[in-house]
Amino acid sequence: MLRRVNPVSEEGLVVRIGDSSFPPSFRTGLEYAAPARGTWNIVHTGMLIPESHQIFVCAESCLRGVVLTAAEMGAQDRFSMINIRGGNIIDGMEDLIIDGVGEIIAGLKYKPRCFLVYTSCVHHFIGCDLPLVYRTLRERYPEYDFVSCFMNPIMRKSGLTPDQLMRRGLYKPLRETKKDEKRLNIIGNDFATDRTSEIRRIISGAGYSVSEIQDFDRYDGYLSMSEASGNIVFGDAALAGGKDLEKRLGQKLLYLPYSYDYGRIAENYRLLCEHMGCDIPDLSADIEAAEKAVKEAKSVVGDMPVAIDYTMTYKPLGLARFLCERGFNIARVYADGYTADEKDDFERLRALSPGTELWATVEPRMRAAERTYDGKILALGQKAAYFTGTDLFVNVVENGGMYGIDGIRRTAGYMIDAVKHPKEAKSFIQQKGLGCTCVFE
Amino acid sequence: MGVCSALFELGGMCVMDDASGCNSTYNTHDEPRWYDSDSLVFITALTENEALMGEDDKTVADICAAAEELRPRFIALAGTPIPAMCGTDIPALGRVIEKRTGIMTFGIQTDGMHSYLSGCSKAFAELARRAVRDPGGKRIKNGVNILGLTPLDFSVGKPAESVARAVAEHGFDVVSSWAMGSSLDDIALSGEAAVNLVVSETGYEAAKILQSRFGTPYVVGTPCGGFAGRLMSALEEALSDGGSRTAVAPSSDGDTVIIGEWVASASLAAALDIAAGIKARAVCPLESKLAGNSEDRIMEESEVTDALIGAKTVIADPLWKPVMPETAKFVPLPHEAFSGRIFRRDIPDLTKEESILHIISEAEK
Numbered sequence: 001m002l003r004r005v006n007p008v009s010e011e012g013l014v015v016r017i018g019d020s021s022f023p024p025s026f027r028t029g030l031e032y033a034a035p036a037r038g039t040w041n042i043v044h045t046g047m048l049i050p051e052s053h054q055i056f057v058c059a060e061s062c063l064r065g066v067v068l069t070a071a072e073m074g075a076q077d078r079f080s081m082i083n084i085r086g087g088n089i090i091d092g093m094e095d096l097i098i099d100g101v102g103e104i105i106a107g108l109k110y111k112p113r114c115f116l117v118y119t120s121c122v123h124h125f126i127g128c129d130l131p132l133v134y135r136t137l138r139e140r141y142p143e144y145d146f147v148s149c150f151m152n153p154i155m156r157k158s159g160l161t162p163d164q165l166m167r168r169g170l171y172k173p174l175r176e177t178k179k180d181e182k183r184l185n186i187i188g189n190d191f192a193t194d195r196t197s198e199i200r201r202i203i204s205g206a207g208y209s210v211s212e213i214q215d216f217d218r219y220d221g222y223l224s225m226s227e228a229s230g231n232i233v234f235g236d237a238a239l240a241g242g243k244d245l246e247k248r249l250g251q252k253l254l255y256l257p258y259s260y261d262y263g264r265i266a267e268n269y270r271l272l273c274e275h276m277g278c279d280i281p282d283l284s285a286d287i288e289a290a291e292k293a294v295k296e297a298k299s300v301v302g303d304m305p306v307a308i309d310y311t312m313t314y315k316p317l318g319l320a321r322f323l324c325e326r327g328f329n330i331a332r333v334y335a336d337g338y339t340a341d342e343k344d345d346f347e348r349l350r351a352l353s354p355g356t357e358l359w360a361t362v363e364p365r366m367r368a369a370e371r372t373y374d375g376k377i378l379a380l381g382q383k384a385a386y387f388t389g390t391d392l393f394v395n396v397v398e399n400g401g402m403y404g405i406d407g408i409r410r411t412a413g414y415m416i417d418a419v420k421h422p423k424e425a426k427s428f429i430q431q432k433g434l435g436c437t438c439v440f441e
Numbered sequence: 442m443g444v445c446s447a448l449f450e451l452g453g454m455c456v457m458d459d460a461s462g463c464n465s466t467y468n469t470h471d472e473p474r475w476y477d478s479d480s481l482v483f484i485t486a487l488t489e490n491e492a493l494m495g496e497d498d499k500t501v502a503d504i505c506a507a508a509e510e511l512r513p514r515f516i517a518l519a520g521t522p523i524p525a526m527c528g529t530d531i532p533a534l535g536r537v538i539e540k541r542t543g544i545m546t547f548g549i550q551t552d553g554m555h556s557y558l559s560g561c562s563k564a565f566a567e568l569a570r571r572a573v574r575d576p577g578g579k580r581i582k583n584g585v586n587i588l589g590l591t592p593l594d595f596s597v598g599k600p601a602e603s604v605a606r607a608v609a610e611h612g613f614d615v616v617s618s619w620a621m622g623s624s625l626d627d628i629a630l631s632g633e634a635a636v637n638l639v640v641s642e643t644g645y646e647a648a649k650i651l652q653s654r655f656g657t658p659y660v661v662g663t664p665c666g667g668f669a670g671r672l673m674s675a676l677e678e679a680l681s682d683g684g685s686r687t688a689v690a691p692s693s694d695g696d697t698v699i700i701g702e703w704v705a706s707a708s709l710a711a712a713l714d715i716a717a718g719i720k721a722r723a724v725c726p727l728e729s730k731l732a733g734n735s736e737d738r739i740m741e742e743s744e745v746t747d748a749l750i751g752a753k754t755v756i757a758d759p760l761w762k763p764v765m766p767e768t769a770k771f772v773p774l775p776h777e778a779f780s781g782r783i784f785r786r787d788i789p790d791l792t793k794e795e796s797i798l799h800i801i802s803e804a805e806k
Contacts, residue, residue: 029503059521
């Protein structure tokens with residue numbers, strides 16, 4: 001029968017920030033996966049390329065997760081698979097992929113423009129000659145683009161992670177073409193940047209246009225991103241893609257990282273304006289609007305504890321520090337690791353709120369830890385909602401398109417809405433790929 | 442996924458030896474009990490270097506550390522493609538872990554290249570070998586173990602409960618249900634049952650082991666609609682003569698085809714025959730040992746066409762529909778092991794006669 005295993009020791013599972021130094025570390029070993037599934041995976045992200053078709057080549061157990069991701073999106077018509085069996089490992093994999101892809105192309109009832117072929121851990125371990133595979137496919141089927149994609153989580157500590165590789169692969173079909181100096185791309189995000197974000201106004205104010213992959217429902221439109229003179233990258237995971245495009249196509253990489261610090265945001269815009277050859281505009285009205293929204297959020301949230309997790313924002317400590325400076329009671333932050341650029345936020349938060357607890361999420365004892373909180377708590381993110389058992393939560397993943405000063409304003413709005421409109425987390429957070437099409441809706 | 446699904450409710454700790462994140466497939470698509478329970482299912486978060494350098498010591502140490510804190514009733518370690526390729530001796534690791542922790546440990550040599558049938562079967566087989574106590578001659582008259590109950594074949598809620606109820610309603614005492622609704626302690630007493638009912642192929646290996654250990658006969662079949670009566674008669678016959686038997690027979694004729702796990706599909710075929718004289722053939726897309734004819738097993742998409750030649754009606758999971766012949770009537774019958782949670786709310790309770798009649802009416806529309 002099902003039973004709870006409580007209580008568990010919390011040593012090494014949670015630490016008060018006041019008792020910690022940067023970067024806080026948690027014990028590594030076995031890992032647990034909470035049922036908060038809103039973050040996107042490589043299937044969701046790959047589907048952003050319009051008129052593309054995905055082919056996964058892997059073992060049955062690995063296929064199941066991706067085929068059902070596509071099915072839950074209602075996108076199984078854009079998805080095929082090649083099942084690896086034991087004998088394939090001994091016989092070699094090159095012919096299996098080449099012949100399998102050919103069979104799939106022959107059997108498709110529509111004509112995509114591009115194939116994303118995902119190889120897996122197995123191919124790397126047997127030394128599959130992937131350059132030969134792709135060279136052969138491109139020779140046999142010159143009318144299609146083929147993108148080398150990867151589902152090899154075992155390699156996540158061996159160079160680029162599968163997520164970074166996916167965000168790089170997303171733009172591999174872009175090709176050398178005549179540049180439009182007045183055009184920029186924003187790349188590497190699952191969500192389109194909010195129309196209300198001041199970055200769009202700054203870009204258009206300088207006489208530039210800006211494109212994102214989400215703007216296009218046809219492949220030719222997507223390929224027109226090749227014409228941009230530069231690529232704006234917000235997140236670390238997309239940096240490899242930006243560097244690749246800079247090297248291959250000469251598109252200037254503009255790394256303008258997510259931040260909850262007005263000074264850092266202004267520095268981002270200084271770099272952007274420098275590229276565009278214009279002056280940085282006055283941002284005081286944007287800041288005033290954001291501060292007003294945050295003040296309103298504070299009046300609604302009051303002293304209610306707040307928990308933040310890494311699935312909602314790429315900078316959980318930055319958001320925690322920002323809110324803490326404005327009087328919010330930051331009780332918990334959930335993340336298993338932190339990036340070096342969060343050190344200043346960590347130190348500031350430690351000084352302001354030494355009692356804030358930093359919790360791991362994949363540590364095995366999180367499976368047995370009480371998923372409740374003593375009293376009301378506002379959760380920012382799906383994992384924070386799950387682990388605290390609250391019905392007051394912001395259901396956003398991966399920043400959800402929010403960026404810059406406007407992103408802060410919108411975050412405050414989400415917080416107000418979360419407090420005013422309780423919802424049962426179980427009904428919301430188990431859906432994969434929040435924001436994608438979903439057959440459950 | 443099979444190993445974890447089979448053992449989920451028994452208070453153990455299941456560990457997949459695989460890369461970080463790979464456990465989310467199981468948690469999301471195969472385990473409807475995940476959100477509300479605390480059952481311990483983890484992953485070793487294997488990395489390239491650990492796999493290549495054979496760092497088994499780390500795997501053992503991590504499992505022992507977690508077991509010390511979480512105190513599971515048993516531990517199950519299951520292999521996946523990369524450990525299989527590297528030749529990781531999972532059973533040996535299981536023995537080392539058991540020696541260090543003093544906790545019964547199953548090292549299960551799965552490889553991620555087979556269906557859930559393989560993992561479930563191996564997990565239930567380990568229970569039959571090691572978790573079931575010798576009854577010392579004690580027998581519960583009319584005592585039945587139900588073998589092969591997992592959400593992958595029966596989803597959650599009513600279908601699994603109904604199987605036990607159908608058995609009890611025919612005058613049998615359910616000693617244990619492997620493994621939904623029973624504890625490890627219940628299963629330890631399984632040796633006292635007089636007969637075993639194998640309701641899916643996942644329980645078949647365990648039944649054979651229990652027969653070998655205690656002489657307990659088994660009967661293969663799922664109590665679907667009107668077929669339940671015939672199945673219970675087979676149980677009584679097994680009790681009477683001590684012989685094992687398969688209550689469902691592979692059929693090679695009929696223009697209705699049922700695609701799914703073989704025991705359930707063949708039992709449904711029998712129920713359709715009893716209810717409306719419909720002759721149906723069970724076709725299994727899994728590596729079944731029970732499916733009698735090779736043409737009734739389909740392992741490749743290209744084999745589907747051959748298997749469905751002449752079919753006027755196909756009863757199968759909705760995700761099969763895109764490869765169905767346009768000439769055949771398609772009747773959806775969701776199967777959690779195939780489509781996961783997508784159609785869960787439409788999964789019928791096939792023990793109920795009304796579910797059988799609904800399928801018949803859909804087929805006749």
